[in-house]
Each structure stands twice: as C-alpha cells, then as structure tokens.
Amino acid sequence: MIDSIKHVAIVGGTHGNELTGVHLLKHWRSHPDEVTRNGFSTELHLANPKANKEVRRYIDQDLNRQFSIHDLKDHELSGYEQCRAKALEVLLGPKENPRVDFIIDLHTTTANMGMSLIFNSNDPLVIGMAFYIKQKMPHATLFYNPSDRLEDNFLISVGRFSGLLIEAGPIAQGLLKYQVYSDTHTAVMHAVDYLEQKNTEQLVTLPKQMVGYKFIKKIPLPENTEGEITAMIHPNVQDKDYHVIKPGDPLFITLSGETIVYEGESMVYGAFINEAAYYDQNIGLSFMEKIDIVLEDSAACPNLT
Numbered sequence: 001m002i003d004s005i006k007h008v009a010i011v012g013g014t015h016g017n018e019l020t021g022v023h024l025l026k027h028w029r030s031h032p033d034e035v036t037r038n039g040f041s042t043e044l045h046l047a048n049p050k051a052n053k054e055v056r057r058y059i060d061q062d063l064n065r066q067f068s069i070h071d072l073k074d075h076e077l078s079g080y081e082q083c084r085a086k087a088l089e090v091l092l093g094p095k096e097n098p099r100v101d102f103i104i105d106l107h108t109t110t111a112n113m114g115m116s117l118i119f120n121s122n123d124p125l126v127i128g129m130a131f132y133i134k135q136k137m138p139h140a141t142l143f144y145n146p147s148d149r150l151e152d153n154f155l156i157s158v159g160r161f162s163g164l165l166i167e168a169g170p171i172a173q174g175l176l177k178y179q180v181y182s183d184t185h186t187a188v189m190h191a192v193d194y195l196e197q198k199n200t201e202q203l204v205t206l207p208k209q210m211v212g213y214k215f216i217k218k219i220p221l222p223e224n225t226e227g228e229i230t231a232m233i234h235p236n237v238q239d240k241d242y243h244v245i246k247p248g249d250p251l252f253i254t255l256s257g258e259t260i261v262y263e264g265e266s267m268v269y270g271a272f273i274n275e276a277a278y279y280d281q282n283i284g285l286s287f288m289e290k291i292d293i294v295l296e297d298s299a300a301c302p303n304l305t
C-alpha cells in the first residue's frame, strides 16, 4: 500500500527573472482544473515576489540555495531570500516533517539544455516521475544531483519527498517563449498524471533504467588575481550541453583569442554552459557524468511501504 500523496505544490518565480513558471502559475490560477487530480490538492506559489517584480534573479541571495536545515534554523541569516526561505518552509514544511508531500519547482536556463528534469533523490517515486515524463517527452534529459534531503539547499527538498525541478531552455532572462512555456506546461501535466496514477495504484509501466547525467561540479571561468574574468566559453563548447568533453578538448578562450583546453583525465559532459545567472560567481559551466539511472523496486523503499 503506497503512502499516498495528499498535497502537491507547484512553485514558480523562485528566480524572479524566470518568467515561464510565473506565467504558468497565472494561467493555472484561472484554470485550476488543469493541475487538479483525484486524491490530492495542488497549490500554486510564487516563491520570490519581490525579485519577480524587479525582474531580477534575487534581491539579496539566490533563493534556491537557502533551504538546508541548518540555514533554515539560522536566524542570523536575515536577507530577503533567507527570510523568504523561512516563510516558505512555514508554508510548505516544516522540513523535518513536511505538510506538503511533493514540490514541483519551475525554472528556466539561458543554456541550451532543452527540457532538463533535475532531481536530487534516488527515491523510486521521484525517479519514477522523471522516467515517466521522459517516456512521454523523449527529448527531455535526466539530471541527477544527489543530495541528502535535509542538507539539500533546494526549495524542492522542503517536501516530504525531495521533489522535481523542471529546468527549460534556452531562454533569456526576463523573457517568455512559447516553446519553453508549452514544454514546461506539458511536463507538469505528466508529473501530476504520474502522481495520480501512483496514488490510485494504477500500474505505471516504466523502464528499469534510463540514461542520464549526474552532476560532478561547477567549473569557474578563468580569472585574474583581481577576480576579473579573463576568458569565456570556447565556441566549440557553446550550446553543446550534454555533449562530451574529452581531455585536451578546447574549453575556454581568452580575451586575446588563446584556447584553454580541458586538462582533466576523464571524459565529462557539459551542462549549464555559459548560464547567464552564474556570472555572479564567475561560473562557466557544470561538469556531468553520463550514467545509467536505475529505478529501484518501490516495495524495497521504506518511504513507500
């Protein structure tokens, strides 16, 4: 018997300049039936209204890095997003024993990542949702970023299950694009369909494993001693998210046109390549590992029995 899902939250505008989720929330507020399914309630939350009003990613801090249990309990952390995180935890959590079962958080990227399904847990319910959406939308990419739910600083980690972050692109900050909007809408429809099917114990036929990418680390842009950027993403790498980068391949190109190669020893794959939002930390891209993601039997999972 599955421990059923009763409360689902769809969140948008966690980053105030990612308008796709913000406008999907507006749409669903006037068409709530689209996200309503038997057996659970669906609530809609604009996560960062002040940043959204100013069409900025954040006011003081990145909201989607403020949800570790340690930071939520630290009342010295009182910047705008640090306070928003605490307010959202009251609304959706508390983190140790959440009211909301599953959070779907809607994001966009300036990188050429298409529809990326980002999840931080290997819980069969979460991986099953990602597999289900990828079955329906084969162009989607599975992006696995393993993290302990309580330590995890993403908003989706406040739910009882670590949830799903939908990252669609490429799209500039502060922009709406129909293809991105429509793709995100479709992915959310599949996500709530999946939860309804699991809730009602319908047979959901899913593959045992699917290919995906596991996050390794973020790679900084080359800097001088003053912390100024001295190189940019190499044109061979630009827009090549989820393509292989081999040792010796070009990675960056300096302001004077000299190529800087990847000096690692193993093959990696790029993601968030030249993401505009990461220039606040001089981050150039993320390195990923291509892996087979395995869907464990849900009966073996204590969360589901």
Ligand SMILES: [Zn+2]
Pocket (backbone or CB within 6 Å): 014, 015, 018, 106, 107, 108
């Ligand atoms: Zn975002």
